[in-house]
Amino acid sequence: MNKTADRIAAVAFLAVGSLFMAESLRLSKSAYGSAVGPNVFPFLLGLVLALLSIKLLFETRGYKDYKDSVGEKPPRQYKKFLIIFIAAVFYATLLETVGYVITTFLFLVIGFQTMERGALWKSIAIAAGFSLGVYGLYVKLLQGTLPSWPIWFQ
Template identity: 55%
Template structure:
């Protein structure tokens, strides 16, 4: 682990998170058909990114130890997850939030750690439906539901 890189990356991510949180204040606070405005998601992400980057900066200063040799980068895993993210963005409206998020998480989990398919299926299903339920039913937001051809809408 390169602590110098982590420190600089933490500073950059802290700045990006602050820009997101501050910039989200200029976005409309209400959306048509939704009690949750378009500004909530970028503000929460900006705050989360800022807090996580503060933790990274703290850890990089705390652990000043000898740097180990550089790890080999895993381009294959990166390519699979990047392609899954692009496909997720492309098909979100067509197949709905729950199915596309489920497939993206399942691919991500299996790419990072092969095996334990049932655990991956359970976590991906619970997370994708849980987030959909909380956002749509509890917060009265709007997300693309299930596709019409399934008859679940």
């Protein structure tokens, strides 16, 4: 683990999370036909990002340099980064047409398998549970809106 890189990332993500929270307050408080306004979800995401960034800042205090303990720097994982980046681009592109549940499920399975191969059924179960759980919680329980199922499923 690289202490300097993690600290820079933590500060950058803290700034992004704070910006999300500040800008979400400028959105309208309610939406027609929805008990949850469009400002709630971005605010909560910004809050989670800010809190995780603060946690990372505190964790970096106890880091020892990887280079000192092993003697060499860890290899950069460009291939994994590129796969997840391309999956994120496809996720953002297909979210409206394919729907939240399917695109989130596929993105999570690709992400899990990219980070650590194997345990495909475990990745599928977690991705399905998360995408269906968030959709059910947010749309059905809180009566918010997310991109629905594709037209061919309705």
